[in-house]
Amino acid sequence: MKLIILDDYEQVSEWTAKYIRNRIKKFNPGPDRFFTLGLPTGSTPLGCYKKLIEYHKKGEISFQYVKTFNMDEYVGLPRDHPESYHSFMWNNFFKHIDIRAENAHILDGNASSLEKECQDFEAKIKAAGGIELFVGGIGPDGHIAFNEPGSSLVSRTRVKTLAMDTILANARFFDGDLSKVPTMALTVGVGTVMDAREVMILITGSHKAFALYKALEEGVNHMWTVSAFQQHPQAVFVCDEDATQELRVKTVKYFKGIMDVHNKMVCTVSISLYFFY
Amino acid sequence: MSVFKCRGGISGEMPSNKSVSDAPITQFVSCRILKDHRLQWEDLWVREGKILNPEKLFFDEEGFADHKVDCGNKIIAPGFIDVQINGGYGIDFSQASGDIRRGVAQVAKKILEHGVTSFCPTLVTSPPDIYHKVIPELRVQDGGPEGAGILGIHLEGPFISEQKRGAHPPKFLRTFKAGGVADLMETYGHLDNVALVTLAPELANSAAAIRELSGRGIVVSLGHSMADLSQAEEAVQNGAIFITHLFNAMLPFHHRDPGIVGLLTSDRIPPGRMVYYGMIADGIHTHPAALRIAHRAHPAGLVLVTDAVTAMGLPPGQHSLGQQQIDIQGLHAYVAGTTTLSGSIATMDMCVRHFREVSGCTVEAALEAASLHPAQLLGVSNRKGTLEFGTDADFIVLDDTLTVRETYIAGQQVWRK
Numbered sequence: 001m002k003l004i005i006l007d008d009y010e011q012v013s014e015w016t017a018k019y020i021r022n023r024i025k026k027f028n029p030g031p032d033r034f035f036t037l038g039l040p041t042g043s044t045p046l047g048c049y050k051k052l053i054e055y056h057k058k059g060e061i062s063f064q065y066v067k068t069f070n071m072d073e074y075v076g077l078p079r080d081h082p083e084s085y086h087s088f089m090w091n092n093f094f095k096h097i098d099i100r101a102e103n104a105h106i107l108d109g110n111a112s113s114l115e116k117e118c119q120d121f122e123a124k125i126k127a128a129g130g131i132e133l134f135v136g137g138i139g140p141d142g143h144i145a146f147n148e149p150g151s152s153l154v155s156r157t158r159v160k161t162l163a164m165d166t167i168l169a170n171a172r173f174f175d176g177d178l179s180k181v182p183t184m185a186l187t188v189g190v191g192t193v194m195d196a197r198e199v200m201i202l203i204t205g206s207h208k209a210f211a212l213y214k215a216l217e218e219g220v221n222h223m224w225t226v227s228a229f230q231q232h233p234q235a236v237f238v239c240d241e242d243a244t245q246e247l248r249v250k251t252v253k254y255f256k257g258i259m260d261v262h263n264k265m266v267c268t269v270s271i272s273l274y275f276f277y
Numbered sequence: 278m279s280v281f282k283c284r285g286g287i288s289g290e291m292p293s294n295k296s297v298s299d300a301p302i303t304q305f306v307s308c309r310i311l312k313d314h315r316l317q318w319e320d321l322w323v324r325e326g327k328i329l330n331p332e333k334l335f336f337d338e339e340g341f342a343d344h345k346v347d348c349g350n351k352i353i354a355p356g357f358i359d360v361q362i363n364g365g366y367g368i369d370f371s372q373a374s375g376d377i378r379r380g381v382a383q384v385a386k387k388i389l390e391h392g393v394t395s396f397c398p399t400l401v402t403s404p405p406d407i408y409h410k411v412i413p414e415l416r417v418q419d420g421g422p423e424g425a426g427i428l429g430i431h432l433e434g435p436f437i438s439e440q441k442r443g444a445h446p447p448k449f450l451r452t453f454k455a456g457g458v459a460d461l462m463e464t465y466g467h468l469d470n471v472a473l474v475t476l477a478p479e480l481a482n483s484a485a486a487i488r489e490l491s492g493r494g495i496v497v498s499l500g501h502s503m504a505d506l507s508q509a510e511e512a513v514q515n516g517a518i519f520i521t522h523l524f525n526a527m528l529p530f531h532h533r534d535p536g537i538v539g540l541l542t543s544d545r546i547p548p549g550r551m552v553y554y555g556m557i558a559d560g561i562h563t564h565p566a567a568l569r570i571a572h573r574a575h576p577a578g579l580v581l582v583t584d585a586v587t588a589m590g591l592p593p594g595q596h597s598l599g600q601q602q603i604d605i606q607g608l609h610a611y612v613a614g615t616t617t618l619s620g621s622i623a624t625m626d627m628c629v630r631h632f633r634e635v636s637g638c639t640v641e642a643a644l645e646a647a648s649l650h651p652a653q654l655l656g657v658s659n660r661k662g663t664l665e666f667g668t669d670a671d672f673i674v675l676d677d678t679l680t681v682r683e684t685y686i687a688g689q690q691v692w693r694k
Contacts, residue, residue: 079336090332095320101339 001230003216003255004238004262009204012240013047016135016202018266019236020052021061023133023198029065034103036067036125038134038193040145041088044202045137053096063099067128069121070106071136071145071193074182075159077109083173084109107157107186118157118186125192134196138203141165142211142224146187149223155189190228198234201226206242213246297338300325303688304342308674310353311644312664321353323670326687330666348674351682354644355662356394356671357625358651360473361431361521361555361582363399365589369597370398370415373407377414385424387590389692391624392647392681394671395426395661397472399584402434402445409466417470420671420686428655429472432465433521436476436486437501441526444612444619445501446601453482458489471495472655475521477502478512491516496654498555499537501526506539513546519654520554522584523571524563525618541575553654555582556646558632559623561609565635572636580654581628581647586610586620630679640679 006012029035055061073085111117148163167181174180203212215226229235305321322329334340364370368380420426435451473496487497500521528536540552588596593605602613612619633643652662660668670688684692
């Protein structure tokens with residue numbers, strides 16, 4: 001696992017966006033060889049999306065041969081509701097870049113059979129050759145996507161009932177009216193994300209610090225589902241100073257000490273990239 | 278390989294854009310559009326003459342733009358709507374001579390240059406035979422490359438006050454016998470294709486006329502009148518919702534009887550209803566301070582109108598308006614031989630710029646006063662006067678000085694500078 005510690009949210013957004021840009025460019029996608037990217041929603045990745053849009057507008061990156069798979073979507077929320085994850089992805093990412101709709105996959109929370117929708121999603125990922133890079137965030141309770149505490153670490157895409165904590169946290173987007181907040185969501189499983197060839201988790205803010213500690217310095221535990229990535233061969237955690245506050249000084253010093261090496265991965269790509277294992 | 282929704286394409290080839298419609302899709306980029314009362318950095322999408330919802334296009338149809346138009350960071354606003362225009366470029370809508378439709382069409386084409394995409398040709402006080410002849414010739418019709426669309430006729434008179442007739446010829450003024458449909462038909466002949474009627478509510482039996490016209494969906498406007506506030510309020514209760522060129526041709530505001538002007542802040546407007554008022558913001562018909570007072574008192578009701586006369590667009594000199602002669606001197610148009618103003622020769626875009634400059638209002642408010650508000654007044658804001666999805670793609674491209682650079686009707690460019 002690589003832990004990338006940066007000063008603040010802006011630096012995290014920029015580093016992550018550059019990393020994604022470089023990974024896609026190095027992969028050199030084409031009409032017969034798409035780059036498959038797993039994507040999150042929420043406030044954490046917003047800055048990263050803005051940066052990616054900026055690089056796209058500068059001509060540094062094209063999404064024409066990129067396939068995206070979003071992590072989750074609410075059940076029962078109209079697709080054009082301003083709080084749906086379809087709306088989020090359209091407004092914050094898709095409408096600003098050159099991705100074609102048939103390459104942007106988001107779970108349909110209004111499908112007539114939710115179970116089939118989940119199975120189809122897994123099939124689409126498989127048919128696309130698996131996910132090259134899955135980007136995600138972390139909840140204050142250590143969850144990845146909607147894999148709340150107690151979710152199986154080998155789970156697949158499925159319907160999940162949301163924890164009360166999550167519903168309360170979401171209420172602010174629904175005029176504070178709890179009755180309007182969706183109670184269920186479709187989500188990729190921990191196992192689904194683990195299948196990706198590389199996983200990148202963004203963690204910013206002090207309210208995520210405890211979850212980061214549990215995910216990195218304690219054992220693999222289904223109560224903190226992000227801890228599953230300790231067993232992934234290619235995991236990158238990108239965080240800001242605030243998020244490191246519950247980590248041991250030793251951990252932080254070690255990873256800060258090798259930042260030079262890590263920063264090579266986000267240089268402007270010319271020919272080759274040096275990867276540190 | 279990947280799982281596409283391919284329609285006849287080879288795996289790997291981009292599927293075609295043809296799901297709901299085969300029509301080409303145009304995306305206007307690098308622009309600020311007037312949406313939700315704000316100028317926003319958003320693209321404008323158009324298909325089949327309507328504003329298209331790009332999110333729906335993306336997710337429902339997996340569609341994309343066929344053409345992209347770079348607007349160079351300019352402003353896109355809904356096309357202007359002029360609900361009071363008497364003619365221009367030598368054409369007088371109230372004259373029944375010659376080919377009436379061709380005359381209107383000539384003006385309709387020229388006003389595209391001012392950013393006007395829809396208008397209401399206005400007839401001033403005329404004898405019944407003129408109305409009977411002209412009204413059937415002026416049909417509601419869509420705009421296009423030939424010119425701005427006609428939303429309906431504005432009949433300004435003849436049921437107006439003699440003392441406040443302004444430039445209207447006194448011998449053709451009329452009063453209501455009973456105010457019913459018979460009276461109106463006797464004078465006008467036809468009411469189809471009529472969108473607005475200006476009348477003076479203090480005339481006897483006007484209430485019946487107001488109810489009759491409003492009942493037919495025609496906007497009743499108060500103007501050229503000596504009415505006091507309570508008469509005006511009664512007219513509103515009977516259905517009137519507009520004031521013709523506020524301040525002009527009515528009693529001046531008085532602090533113990535505000536007159537028609539008092540409607541702007543009246544507390545006797547029926548709930549759910551709003552009174553709109555036309556303003557000629559040419560710098561001549563209304564003092565800027567008066568314009569500011571009206572705007573601050575009731576900003577949502579302000580509708581910019583040109584009240585342009587035959588001479589608009591023509592060089593200085595004498596011309597005809599209705600049954601009278603008028604005299605152009607610079608930016609002023611007088612009833613020949615008097616100092617009575619007989620309408621303006623300002624263009625709509627000049628009015629928008631002037632309004633913004635003297636009122637200090639936002640660019641959005643100035644643009645809406647010439648587009649959204651007239652559309653709301655006429656009850657057509659579900660398809661005109663906005664850039665909402667599904668509405669008619671009648672819009673203009675302006676630069677930051679609010680100079681019109683391009684005009685589009687139904688998504689087609691019909692004029693460029």
